[in-house]
Amino acid sequence: DARVTQTPRHKVTEMGQEVTMRCQPILGHNTVFWYRQTMMQGLELLAYFRNRAPLDDSGMPKDRFSAEMPDATLATLKIQPSEPRDSAVYFCASGLGFGSYNEQFFGPGTRLTVL
């Protein structure tokens, strides 16, 4: 069945290293979202794309985070340089975000630990 996939599922890295997380949205979905989940802040929207164009990345620390969609089947979230406070679970979600059809389908997440 169709589902959002994310890689890697777990990542442990040292402070200062670059981290790249990847997401494959459900085929045919034109909207992709990146969320960060922590105990303190809950689910935070970092950025989202429609038809591969960034619509809003105001939730993302611009100096170290970047999000791209090289093609319709791949979304990436990069952190450079990583910091311990970036430790969290990062979720990608996709949907048909037009009109009132706003269902979002989440991937399994990437658990990031920055030492």
Added chain:
Amino acid sequence: GENVEQHPSTLSVQEGDSAVIKCTYSDSASNYFPWYKQELGKGPQLIIDIRSNVGEKKDQRIAVTLNKTAKHFSLHITETQPEDSAVYFCAAGGSQGNLIFGKGTKLSVKP
């Protein structure tokens, strides 16, 4: 900015009892209200949603109600079972396709 408040943050019930989780939203333009269930180690999964043109929707043991005037909506789970134990999130969405999530409710169903 847009905000969604969710209560309670934790909820413990006995198996077979009902559970109710409530949310309020701030953006009167919101027209879509999904509920997600997140089990340990997994991503949130959509369990039910409601759009602003209806006041109530039911799917087996789960029901949602929406009061647009008061800007609040609720999730009702009847005849709870241990497998209902999870974190539940409400969200409010608008025409741009983005969702604003509540902080979540950790539901524990005791056998």
